[in-house]
Amino acid sequence: QVQLVESGGGLVQPGGSLRLSCAASGSIFSISAMGWYRQAPGKQRELVAVVTSGSSTNYADSVKGRFTISRDNTRNTVTLEMNSVKPEDTGVYYCNARLRLQTVTNFEYIYWGQGTQVTVSS
Secondary structure, eight states: OEEEEEEOOEEEOTTOOEEEEEEEEESEEEEEEEEEEEEOTTSOOEEEEEEETTOOEEEOTTTTTTEEEEEETTTTEEEEEEOSOOGGGOEEEEEEEEEEESSOTTSOEEEEOOOEEEEEOO
16 A cells, blocks of 8 residues: 655766655554664675654765765655765665555554665766
């Protein structure tokens, strides 16, 4: 019933900028948090940034000062502004949401988007 759709990935040169967006849709009752994870080839998925419904944020040390996460609670969207990107930022970026469904309001689910490729290379 719930779908998370990412957009904005692509090829970017080192030092450049990129904006990733994610929209959640479906029978959603509430969303407590939305965030971005990434997975490089041969490595496990890691947290990049997360924002709660109260607008508190948390960033991985590797992206602090370079990336900015924001959320529009009225539209169930989250955006990741990536600045001064580095080759090590390369990977598949996944949108994540912690939410409750309209049909099951006493349980919190974790949903993932399909992923969008980000490649930082000259």
